[in-house]
Amino acid sequence: MASGLVVQKFGGSSVADPERIRAVAEHIVRTRRQGHDVVVVVSAMGKTTDDLLRLAHDVSQAPPARELDMLLTSGERISMALLCMAIVELGEPAISFTGSQAGIVTDTTHGKAKIIEIRADRLREAIAAGNVVVVAGFQGVSTSSAITTLGRGGSDTTAVALAAALKADACEIYTDVSGVFTADPRVEPAARRLARVSYDEMLEMSATGGRVLALRSVEFARNHGVPVHVRSSFTWEPGTWVQDEEPSMEQAIISGVTHDTSEAKFTIEGVPDHPGIAARVFRSLAERSVNVDMIVQNVSTNDLADISFTAPKADLTEALGIIDALVVELQARGSRHDAAIGRVSLVGAGMKTHPGVAAKMFEVLAAEDINIEMISTSTIRVSCVVHEDNVERAVRALHAAFELAEV
Amino acid sequence: MASGLVVQKFGGSSVADPERIRAVAEHIVRTRRQGHDVVVVVSAMGKTTDDLLRLAHDVSQAPPARELDMLLTSGERISMALLCMAIVELGEPAISFTGSQAGIVTDTTHGKAKIIEIRADRLREAIAAGNVVVVAGFQGVSTSSAITTLGRGGSDTTAVALAAALKADACEIYTDVSGVFTADPRVEPAARRLARVSYDEMLEMSATGGRVLALRSVEFARNHGVPVHVRSSFTWEPGTWVQDEEPSMEQAIISGVTHDTSEAKFTIEGVPDHPGIAARVFRSLAERSVNVDMIVQNVSTNDLADISFTAPKADLTEALGIIDALVVELQARGSRHDAAIGRVSLVGAGMKTHPGVAAKMFEVLAAEDINIEMISTSTIRVSCVVHEDNVERAVRALHAAFELAEV
Numbered sequence: 056m057a058s059g060l061v062v063q064k065f066g067g068s069s070v071a072d073p074e075r076i077r078a079v080a081e082h083i084v085r086t087r088r089q090g091h092d093v094v095v096v097v098s099a100m101g102k103t104t105d106d107l108l109r110l111a112h113d114v115s116q117a118p119p120a121r122e123l124d125m126l127l128t129s130g131e132r133i134s135m136a137l138l139c140m141a142i143v144e145l146g147e148p149a150i151s152f153t154g155s156q157a158g159i160v161t162d163t164t165h166g167k168a169k170i171i172e173i174r175a176d177r178l179r180e181a182i183a184a185g186n187v188v189v190v191a192g193f194q195g196v197s198t199s200s201a202i203t204t205l206g207r208g209g210s211d212t213t214a215v216a217l218a219a220a221l222k223a224d225a226c227e228i229y230t231d232v233s234g235v236f237t238a239d240p241r242v243e244p245a246a247r248r249l250a251r252v253s254y255d256e257m258l259e260m261s262a263t264g265g266r267v268l269a270l271r272s273v274e275f276a277r278n279h280g281v282p283v284h285v286r287s288s289f290t291w292e293p294g295t296w297v298q299d300e301e302p303s304m305e306q307a308i309i310s311g312v313t314h315d316t317s318e319a320k321f322t323i324e325g326v327p328d329h330p331g332i333a334a335r336v337f338r339s340l341a342e343r344s345v346n347v348d349m350i351v352q353n354v355s356t357n358d359l360a361d362i363s364f365t366a367p368k369a370d371l372t373e374a375l376g377i378i379d380a381l382v383v384e385l386q387a388r389g390s391r392h393d394a395a396i397g398r399v400s401l402v403g404a405g406m407k408t409h410p411g412v413a414a415k416m417f418e419v420l421a422a423e424d425i426n427i428e429m430i431s432t433s434t435i436r437v438s439c440v441v442h443e444d445n446v447e448r449a450v451r452a453l454h455a456a457f458e459l460a461e462v
Numbered sequence: 463m464a465s466g467l468v469v470q471k472f473g474g475s476s477v478a479d480p481e482r483i484r485a486v487a488e489h490i491v492r493t494r495r496q497g498h499d500v501v502v503v504v505s506a507m508g509k510t511t512d513d514l515l516r517l518a519h520d521v522s523q524a525p526p527a528r529e530l531d532m533l534l535t536s537g538e539r540i541s542m543a544l545l546c547m548a549i550v551e552l553g554e555p556a557i558s559f560t561g562s563q564a565g566i567v568t569d570t571t572h573g574k575a576k577i578i579e580i581r582a583d584r585l586r587e588a589i590a591a592g593n594v595v596v597v598a599g600f601q602g603v604s605t606s607s608a609i610t611t612l613g614r615g616g617s618d619t620t621a622v623a624l625a626a627a628l629k630a631d632a633c634e635i636y637t638d639v640s641g642v643f644t645a646d647p648r649v650e651p652a653a654r655r656l657a658r659v660s661y662d663e664m665l666e667m668s669a670t671g672g673r674v675l676a677l678r679s680v681e682f683a684r685n686h687g688v689p690v691h692v693r694s695s696f697t698w699e700p701g702t703w704v705q706d707e708e709p710s711m712e713q714a715i716i717s718g719v720t721h722d723t724s725e726a727k728f729t730i731e732g733v734p735d736h737p738g739i740a741a742r743v744f745r746s747l748a749e750r751s752v753n754v755d756m757i758v759q760n761v762s763t764n765d766l767a768d769i770s771f772t773a774p775k776a777d778l779t780e781a782l783g784i785i786d787a788l789v790v791e792l793q794a795r796g797s798r799h800d801a802a803i804g805r806v807s808l809v810g811a812g813m814k815t816h817p818g819v820a821a822k823m824f825e826v827l828a829a830e831d832i833n834i835e836m837i838s839t840s841t842i843r844v845s846c847v848v849h850e851d852n853v854e855r856a857v858r859a860l861h862a863a864f865e866l867a868e869v
Contacts, residue, residue: 073520080521107540113480114487115547122550125558126543129536133514136533140522143529151532156607177607200563200584 058090059224060182064097064192064214068231069288070134071101079229079288080141083187087147092182094221095189096214097138099130120165124194124204128154131191131210139189149187152178154194155202159213161195167206168195170213173220182221190217208269215272219279226276226283228268233287234294235260235267237311237459242447245460249310253300253404256310259436263400264315273297300404308412309403309457312450316397316443318348318365320429321374323381325388328360332385336362339377345370349398349431349438359388363429365440368394396428397446400438401453413437419456425449465497466631467589471504471599471621475638476695477541478508486636486695487548490594494554499589501628502596503621504545506537527572531601531611535561538598538617546596556594559585561601562609566620568602574613575602577620580627589628597624615676622679626686633683633690635675640694641701642667642674644718644866649854652867656717660707660811663717666843670807671722680704707811715819716810716864719857723804723850725755725772727836728781730788732795735767739792743769746784752777756805756838756845766795770836772847775801803835804853807845808860820844826863832856 063083070076087093107126111118118126135151142149158174181188192210197203205212211228218226235257238246252260254277261270267285276283276297286294326332333352340347345366353361366374371394378390399420406412413430416437420427425448429440441449454460470490477483494500514533518525525533542558549556565581588595599617604610612619618635625633642664645653659667661684668677674692683690683704693701733739740759747754752773760768773781778801785797806827813819820837823844827834832855836847848856861867 073517076521110480110540110544111547114483114544115551117551118547119550122543122546122556122558125546125560126540129539129543132536132539133517133533136529136536137517137521139529139532140518140525143526144522144524149529151529153532153609202560 060092060094060221061086062094062096062214062218062221062223062226063229064210064227065095065229065288066210066231067098067101067103069229070097070138073137076134076137076141080138080145082288082291083142084145084147087187093187094178094182094217094223095138095187096192096210096217097131097134097189098192098210099127100134103130103133121201124165124202127204128191128194128202131193135189135191142187142189147187148185149189150181151189151191152181153191154213155196157190157217159195159216161197161203161205163197163199163201163203165201165203168197168203170195170205170216171198173216175217175220178217178221208271211269211272212275215275215279215281215283218281219275223281226281228283228285229288230267230285231287231289232267233290233292234285235265235297235311238450238454239314242314242450243312243454245454247460247462249295251296251298252310254297255300255435256402256404257297259400259402259433260311260313263398263402263436263438264313265311268297307403308405308409309401309459311402311459312453312457313400313402314397314446314450316446317367317369318396318398319368319371319374319392319394320363320365320396320440321378321390321392322361322363323378323385323387323390324361325359326362326385327387328358332360333362335385336381337364339381340366340374343373343377345374345377349429349440351429351431365396365398365429395443396440397443398438398440399446399449399453400436401457402436404435406435406437415456416453419452420449423448423452467499467501467628468493469501469503469621469625469628469630469633470636471617471634472502472636472695473617473638474505474508474510476636477504477545480544483541483544484548487545487552489695489698490549491552491554494594500594501585501589501624501630502545502594503599503617503624504538504541504596505599505617506534507541510537510540528608531572531609534611535598535601535609538600542596542598549594549596554594555592556596557588558596558598559588560598561620562603564597564624566602566623568604568610568612570604570606570608570610572608572610575604575610577602577612577623578605580623582624582627585624585628615679618676618679619682622682622686622688622690625688626682630688633688635690635692636695637674637692638694638696639674640697640699641692642672642704642718645857645861646721649721649857650719650861652861654867654869656702658703658705659717661704662707662842663809663811664704666807666809666840667718667720670805670809670843670845671720672718675704714810715812715816716808716866718809718866719860719864720807720809721804721853721857723853724774725803725805726775726778726781726799726801727770727772727803727847728785728797728799729768729770730785730792730794730797731768732766733769733792734794735765739767740769742792743788744771746788747773747781750780750784752781752784756836756847758836758838772803772805772836800835802850803847804850805845805847806853806856806860807843808864809843811842813842813844822863823860826859827856830855830859
C-alpha cells in the first residue's frame with residue numbers, strides 16, 4: 056500500500072495484557088515509520104468488559120442502561136491510554152480520544168446506539184500535527200450529551216466509520232484469527248483463507264455465522280466504500296480484503312460455507328391463509344424484541360398455512376409465550392418448536408451467474424442422508440436448516456463437494 | 463440540619479467493593495428521603511488507581527501526563543456508575559457525570575490541574591429533575607478540552623468546589639477515620655475527636671501532617687465559606703465540622719498536635735550575607751520543583767549566614783544536586799543534610815491571644831531531653847524539627863502537657 060491514512064483496529068484479545076499492548080504499539084510504530092498516517096481504534100483489554108458487567112450485577116439486578124454505558128466505556132479508556140503510552144515509549148507522538156472527544160455522535164439508544172455523525176475536526180488536527188491518533192472503540196456521545204455504547208461489534212463499526220469520515224485508504228481489523236476462511240477451521244481443517252471477498256459476500260457470511268466481522272461494520276464499509284483488511288495481530292501476516300467486487304476478475308462461484316447453531320425453529324401450524332396474518336405474527340414478535348431471522352411460509356392447503364421462522368435460542372421463552380397467544384388469537388391449529396437445529400449456508404457472488412448451486416447443495420446433503428428442514432435463499436446465498444447433530448458433517452461435505460480447499 | 467442541598471464525598475476505601483458501594487448507596491438514599499437534595503462525589507474504588515499506575519509503568523518508563531490522566535480517570539467512572547446503579551436499585555433516581563460533563567473546567571496542568579470554573583448548569587437541571595447526582599471526583603476538563611486530574615486530594619477539592627458552586631448547605635467528607643483528632647490516634651491513644659475546628663486551624667493541621675483533609679480543599683472551603691463535615695463511612699457517626707471561627711465561643715488554646723516524618727533537612731553553611739542570596743537559593747529549588755517547606759536563616763556572624771530548609775525526602779537527590787551547584791556559585795563554606803528528622807507542630811486559634819505557648823512547648827521538649835533542630839511559627843502554630851526517633855515521644859508529651867485529651 057502506498058503511503059496514506061490507515062485506520063487500524065485492535066480487539067480485546069490483541070491488547071489483553073501489557074506485553075500484547077507493547078507488541079501492538081511496535082506494529083503501529085512500524086506502520087507509521089513506513090510513512091503512513093495512523094488512526095488506531097482499540098477495544099477494552101481482554102475480559103475487562105465481562106469483569107465490569109459482573110460488578111454491575113453485584114450492585115444491581117437491573118442496571119440502568121445509561122450507567123451501564125458509563126461503566127463499560129471505562130474499559131476502552133484504559134486500553135487506549137496504555138496503548139498511547141507504549142507508542143510514545145517507542146518514540147512516536149500519540150494522543151488518545153474518547154468517543155465523545157473524537158466527535159462520534161450517536162442516537163440516544165443506550166447499549167446499542169447508532170452513529171449519526173462523526174465530527175472529526177479534532178482528529179484531523181491531531182493527525183496533521185504528526186500524532187498517531189488512538190480512539191476508543193465501541194463508544195460515542197449522544198445528541199443529548201450522554202455517553203453511549205454501540206453494542207456488539209461496536210469497535211469494528213467505530214473503525215470503519217472513522218475510516219469513512221477521514222477518507223482513509225484502508226481500514227485494518229486486527230483480531231485473533233488471520234482472516235476470512237472458506238469454513239470455520241475448527242470444523243473443517245482444510246478450510247482456506249480467502250485473499251478477498253466482496254462486501255455482499257461478507258455481509259451474507261457475517262449474517263449466517265461467520266464471526267470475523269460484525270454485520271453492522273460490513274454494512275457501513277459497503278455503504279461508504281471503505282476497503283477493510285481483516286488480519287491477525289498475532290502473526291501480522293496479510294489476511295483477507297473485504298472490498299467492492301472486481302468485475303474484471305473471474306469470480307469463484309462459492310466463497311465459503313458458514314454455519315450457526317445459536318437459533319431455534321418455531322412453527323405456527325394451520326393458520327388461516329389470508330392477507331395480514333404474517334404481518335400480525337411478526338409485528339407481535341418484533342414488539343417484544345424477538346430477533347426473527349429466517350422466515351418460511353408453506354404453500355397453503357385448505358386455506359390453512361404453516362408459518363415457520365428461526366430466532367435466537369436466547370429468546371426461546373419469550374417467543375413461546377407470544378406464539379401461544381397468537382395461536383389463540385389467529386385460531387391456528389397449534390404450534391411446535393425445535394431448539395436442536397442448525398443452519399448451514401453457502402455464500403458466493405458467482406452464484407448470481409451460475410444456476411444450479413442450490414440443487415447441488417441439496418444433492419450433497421441428500422447423499423449424506425441429511426434431512427433439510429427449512430430452506431431460504433438470497434441472490435448470493437443458500438441456507439438450509441438441518442438437525443443440530445448434522446451441522447458439522449454438512450459443512451465438511453459441502454466444503455469438499457464445492458472444492459473450496461483449492462485456490 | 464434542615465432540608466437543603468448537601469454534597470457527600472466518599473473516598474476510595476468507602477467504595478472499595480460492591481458491598482461497601484451498597485452500604486454507601488443506602489446512606490445516600492436515607493439522606494435523600496430525609497428531604498435533602500444530594501450531590502455525591504466519589505473516588506476510584508479502593509486500590510484501583512494504584513493498579514492502573516502499575517499497568518502504566520508496565521508499558522512505559524515515563525508515561526505522558528495527558529495519557530496518565532486519561533487512564534486514571536477511568537477509576538472514578540467505574541465507581542460512580544456502580545454507585546448510581548446501587549442507588550437506583552434502592553428506588554431513587556440517580557445519574558452520573560464525569561468531571562467534564564459536570565462542567566469542572568481546569569487549567570491545562572495534567573496530573574495536578576487547578577479548577578478554574580464550574581459550569582454547573584447540567585448538574586442543576588439534574589437536581590431539579592429529582593435525581594441524586596453522582597460526580598466523578600479528582601477530574602475535570604481543561605480549557606483545551608483535554609481530560610485532567612486534580613492531583614493528590616483532588617476528590618476532596620471536587621466536593622468542596624461543587625458545594626461552593628451549588629451553594630450547598632454542607633459538604634460532608636466521608637472517609638475511613640471518624641473526624642479530626644487532637645493527635646494521630648495511632649501515636650497517642652488518648653487523642654480526642656474534635657467537634658469543630660476553624661478553617662485556619664485545619665489548614666495548619668493539614669500542612670503539618672494531619673492527613674484527614676487535603677490542604678487545597680480546606681483552602682477552597684475557607685475562601686468560599688463552605689462548611690465541611692469530616693466523618694466516617696464505616697460508623698456513620700457525627701464527626702468534625704470545619705468552619706468559620708465562632709467569635710462568641712471561648713476557644714481552646716490548642717486544638718491539636720500534628721507530626722510529619724516525610725521531610726529531610728538541608729543546610730547551606732557560610733553563605734555571604736547580602737541581599738538576594740536567599741532569593742537565588744529558593745528560586746533555584748523552585749525551578750526544579752523541589753517543594754521547600756520550612757525555611758530558617760540564622761543570625762549572621764562575620765557576614766556569613768547559614769540557610770536551612772526542609773523538603774520532601776522524595777526530592778532528596780534533586781535537592782542535593784542543586785545545593786552542590788549553589789555552594790560553588792555562592793562561594794559558601796559547604797552544606798549538610800539530615801533525612802532522619804521529623805516535625806512536631808502545635809496548632810490552635812487561641813494561640814493568637816495566649817502568649818507563652820511556644821515557650822511552654824520548648825520546656826516540654828526540654829524536659830523530655832529532646833533537642834530542637836529548627837523552629838518555625840505562624841500566628842496559630844509552632845513547629846519544631848527534632849530527630850526522627852523523638853517524634854512520637856514528643857507528640858505524646860505535648861498532648862499530655864496541653865491537656866488535649868480533656869474536653
